[in-house]
Amino acid sequence: MLTLLRKIGRFLSSLRLTVTLLGFAMVLIFVATLSQVHLGIHEVQLLFFRSWIAWWDVVPGGKKFSLPMPGGTLLGVLLIINLLAAHSARFKLRWSKAGMLVIHSGILIMLLGEILTGLLGKEAQMPIDEGETANYSVFPREIELAVTSLDGTGTETVTAIPQGRLKDGAEFAMDGYTLKIHSYYRNSDIVPDEKATGEFERTRATEGVGKHYAVKSKSRETKMDRRDLSAAFVEIIPDGSKPLGRWLLSNALKGEETFAVGSQAWKMSIRQRRLYHPFSIRLLDFSHDRYLGTNVPKNFSSKVRIINQETGEDREDLIYMNHPLRYAGLTFYQSGFDNNDTTSIFQVVRNPVWTLPYVSCAMVGFGLLWVFSQHLIKAVSRRNKVTAP
Amino acid sequence: MIKPSRKILAWLIPVLCLIFVGSAVFKALAPEKGFHFKEFAALPVVSNGRVQPLDSLARNALLAIVGKQRVPGEDAPESPAAWLAELAFRPEIADDRKIFLIHHDEILGLTGLTRGEEKTYSYAQIQSSFQALQPEARRIGTKEPQTRTPYEKALMRLTRNLGIYNQLKHALGHPGLMEAEKEFEGFLANPAASSAATRGLQAWASFTESYAVPSGKGDDGWRKLPESVIDSIETGGLHPATTAYARLGDAFRADDTAAFNKALATYQTWLSGNRGEQQGKGTSEAVFNRVAPFYICMVLYVVAFLCAIVSWLWQGTVFRQAAFRTLLLGFFLHTVGLIIRMLLEGRPPVTNLYSSAVFIGWGAIVLAIAIEFFYRNAIGTAVASVVGFATLLIAHHLSLSGDTLEMMRAVLDTNFWLATHVVVITLGYSANFLAGTIAIVFLFRRLFGTIPKDTVNSLRGMVYGVLCFATLASFVGTVLGGIWADQSWGRFWGWDPKENGALLIVIWNAMILHARWGGMVKERGMMVMAVFGNIVTSWSWFGTNMLGIGLHSYGFTDAAFVWLSGFVISQLLIMALGFVPRKQAPAIPA
Numbered sequence: 013m014l015t016l017l018r019k020i021g022r023f024l025s026s027l028r029l030t031v032t033l034l035g036f037a038m039v040l041i042f043v044a045t046l047s048q049v050h051l052g053i054h055e056v057q058l059l060f061f062r063s064w065i066a067w068w069d070v071v072p073g074g075k076k077f078s079l080p081m082p083g084g085t086l087l088g089v090l091l092i093i094n095l096l097a098a099h100s101a102r103f104k105l106r107w108s109k110a111g112m113l114v115i116h117s118g119i120l121i122m123l124l125g126e127i128l129t130g131l132l133g134k135e136a137q138m139p140i141d142e143g144e145t146a147n148y149s150v151f152p153r154e155i156e157l158a159v160t161s162l163d164g165t166g167t168e169t170v171t172a173i174p175q176g177r178l179k180d181g182a183e184f185a186m187d188g189y190t191l192k193i194h195s196y197y198r199n200s201d202i203v204p205d206e207k208a209t210g211e212f213e214r215t216r217a218t219e220g221v222g223k224h225y226a227v228k229s230k231s232r233e234t235k236m237d238r239r240d241l242s243a244a245f246v247e248i249i250p251d252g253s254k255p256l257g258r259w260l261l262s263n264a265l266k267g268e269e270t271f272a273v274g275s276q277a278w279k280m281s282i283r284q285r286r287l288y289h290p291f292s293i294r295l296l297d298f299s300h301d302r303y304l305g306t307n308v309p310k311n312f313s314s315k316v317r318i319i320n321q322e323t324g325e326d327r328e329d330l331i332y333m334n335h336p337l338r339y340a341g342l343t344f345y346q347s348g349f350d351n352n353d354t355t356s357i358f359q360v361v362r363n364p365v366w367t368l369p370y371v372s373c374a375m376v377g378f379g380l381l382w383v384f385s386q387h388l389i390k391a392v393s394r395r396n397k398v399t400a401p
Numbered sequence: 402m403i404k405p406s407r408k409i410l411a412w413l414i415p416v417l418c419l420i421f422v423g424s425a426v427f428k429a430l431a432p433e434k435g436f437h438f439k440e441f442a443a444l445p446v447v448s449n450g451r452v453q454p455l456d457s458l459a460r461n462a463l464l465a466i467v468g469k470q471r472v473p474g475e476d477a478p479e480s481p482a483a484w485l486a487e488l489a490f491r492p493e494i495a496d497d498r499k500i501f502l503i504h505h506d507e508i509l510g511l512t513g514l515t516r517g518e519e520k521t522y523s524y525a526q527i528q529s530s531f532q533a534l535q536p537e538a539r540r541i542g543t544k545e546p547q548t549r550t551p552y553e554k555a556l557m558r559l560t561r562n563l564g565i566y567n568q569l570k571h572a573l574g575h576p577g578l579m580e581a582e583k584e585f586e587g588f589l590a591n592p593a594a595s596s597a598a599t600r601g602l603q604a605w606a607s608f609t610e611s612y613a614v615p616s617g618k619g620d621d622g623w624r625k626l627p628e629s630v631i632d633s634i635e636t637g638g639l640h641p642a643t644t645a646y647a648r649l650g651d652a653f654r655a656d657d658t659a660a661f662n663k664a665l666a667t668y669q670t671w672l673s674g675n676r677g678e679q680q681g682k683g684t685s686e687a688v689f690n691r692v693a694p695f696y697i698c699m700v701l702y703v704v705a706f707l708c709a710i711v712s713w714l715w716q717g718t719v720f721r722q723a724a725f726r727t728l729l730l731g732f733f734l735h736t737v738g739l740i741i742r743m744l745l746e747g748r749p750p751v752t753n754l755y756s757s758a759v760f761i762g763w764g765a766i767v768l769a770i771a772i773e774f775f776y777r778n779a780i781g782t783a784v785a786s787v788v789g790f791a792t793l794l795i796a797h798h799l800s801l802s803g804d805t806l807e808m809m810r811a812v813l814d815t816n817f818w819l820a821t822h823v824v825v826i827t828l829g830y831s832a833n834f835l836a837g838t839i840a841i842v843f844l845f846r847r848l849f850g851t852i853p854k855d856t857v858n859s860l861r862g863m864v865y866g867v868l869c870f871a872t873l874a875s876f877v878g879t880v881l882g883g884i885w886a887d888q889s890w891g892r893f894w895g896w897d898p899k900e901n902g903a904l905l906i907v908i909w910n911a912m913i914l915h916a917r918w919g920g921m922v923k924e925r926g927m928m929v930m931a932v933f934g935n936i937v938t939s940w941s942w943f944g945t946n947m948l949g950i951g952l953h954s955y956g957f958t959d960a961a962f963v964w965l966s967g968f969v970i971s972q973l974l975i976m977a978l979g980f981v982p983r984k985q986a987p988a989i990p991a
Contacts, residue, residue: 026919034911038908041905045945126894129892303449305610306449306450308450308808345890363892366893370884373880387865391866
């Protein structure tokens, strides 16, 4: 038993395991890079890097022949175990070993940083038109079904149903009525009735702007710059009475649908999932300069005003390429523009561990320099010994 | 000790090389008889978003259209600038020069041309079939570049080249303009009749993308030549540059050398008083183009390589020294070239794929010089000259795709990150290629007989040392890239193809080192792995750009695919050499 444990210990701390794991990591990264052409960067991250086992479609798109391989999470965990085991098995507090210790601690911090970013990090976008103010960001790859009740005083109460709970036939009990998802499409094509071919669903809406549109399901978007257009046929059934009708909701359709149950008015829509902030940002001016006579962008910049009613803060700032705004634990980056240069799009990121890579880089860089200069000094002194008469 | 006569011999080749360099520089700077095309070439204009001399405009156009910096044919203009003068001022002659390559029968069918002995055609020949080409080009333009067939790519290239040619033709003149100065003055003198003329000038302006007239203030204070003529009604007189180009054209058409050179001198004087900085930039870049230091470097690297090879066979010390000195001369020029490019751009050395190639060679040579200093066995020199030559050759081919001093897109517009992340990671490429090339030397020498023990030791030491450096530079460079991404896109790591490519290099280096430390591989295994490092590095450098996706896909992609595949196969074959069984080397008595 003891020998078996010792054997396992020796295996887990072996350099042979390190090299094998690194080899698998290379294959995984290479295959994942190739797969990006068809799957897109987000799918690849989930399927290959944030998974225990990655399935690689050898023939892209076909799902005919898939090969399993250790995924990023599995390799990361094994590498961490290997690293810890190796250091605890061979740990000696000596100056000559200090470099290696620093390097590997740095790498550990980086791996942990990547895992923590995955767990704690948030990435959203904030598009603002010039002159407008926004107090929320949207998640470009996630939607929600928002139902808003209006009361006489102008206060709106929003109930958001997250994407994960939208399923065919799902029912949600609301205040005085049931909201039923007749059918849900993760990504869809929506066309006017007259353009609908046989591939489109026969279901139609009976109420709202979607009445004259047909829907068909579509595979997920893989391009980085395009988003899924989700759609759902939704029925409103007031408690103890007949359905009010069926609506087509989609983030492809502009505006909100309205209905009333009893005397209460409601609005509903499918929209990008929102993250509300306790402050708001007004876009004062967006400028986009190009080099003379070309379309090559020379500079993008957004002049913004940050308004925080809680703290009474009210100040201007300039966000431009490579110069983000860090505010309230969030970072705002100039990410894009739209509508003929009148809309600025910010990437909004919350990453509480953003400093870890900096620490790790410094540690590993310094450690490598330390170890390799030791090697160099040794080599030089050996050579001097040989050539000395 | 070396005999004095041999000492002279060891200097002979480097001195001859120095004379060669001197004569090339002298030729580029020497004053000329007839039309002063060298001065003409130095005139600054704004094109592709930056101030550049006419020389660069002409060269880049020729590189794109013909694939070299000379017009083919016996009576062809001697310099790119002379060709540009002909194109702008005597287009009827330029239009008859056969410079457009068409080797696709389908395109010939579209244009109605018949296949001649040569595959090149003149602008005049193709002109009549523009109508047929345009709808095709529009159709292909909507397709993703990766999905285009060879015919479609060729057609797009042809229409692009015709566009470049046509816009250059209208940059400094117009085919209908016979007496430019008189016509411009006439326009100015008779504003009543000028509305039709204004429309004509506006149409002319839409044909060109070059801003030849430095009027107005600031970086964007440039106007196209026809625009400046329109402006003259408001300003009350022709701009000195406008007058200059009008006179240059008139003199060139009249074959009046004196008038041409006088107009040139007058304009240069005006420039030095009003746009001194931009004039200086134009002159420096034109001289830099003409001297072409990187071409000279390539020649010197070949000489250094040959000397190094000879040194292993005969008169070791003499040729080793000659090789090293020649290499140093090449390296000096290489460095000067890099510095001049940096000054012209106002940027760190690596800003695009072209400059990365130049810098990879430079970095590898720095390391190799250190190695040669350390081991003194000509291996460092030989390897340095090979890597230097190869990367400059790649750079030359990359230069065919356009302006190599182009402006930086907004996201890249930060000298701090260009100077740290990009430079460090490119040094990592240098070190990997250097280690891989030394390993190739080992594998070949092993094939041709037993390698002496001390050579094995020195080769092992070199590869190991360079790999250590490669690991350091690749790791730090990659992480700095992550930090830059954190600064500009809001995430440290996004699994983008280029990022993955860099990570592959880091992991591969770590694997070699761990395999070596764990005793899993010995010399031979390490060498084979180092050669595979060439493949990993070239994938990161070029391969990832060919996928056409991701945030880093701003590089050049097309024909390089074939070359990359060929390179990968060659490296795999060389790796296989490592597995050819050899007789055990006889034990050397201690």
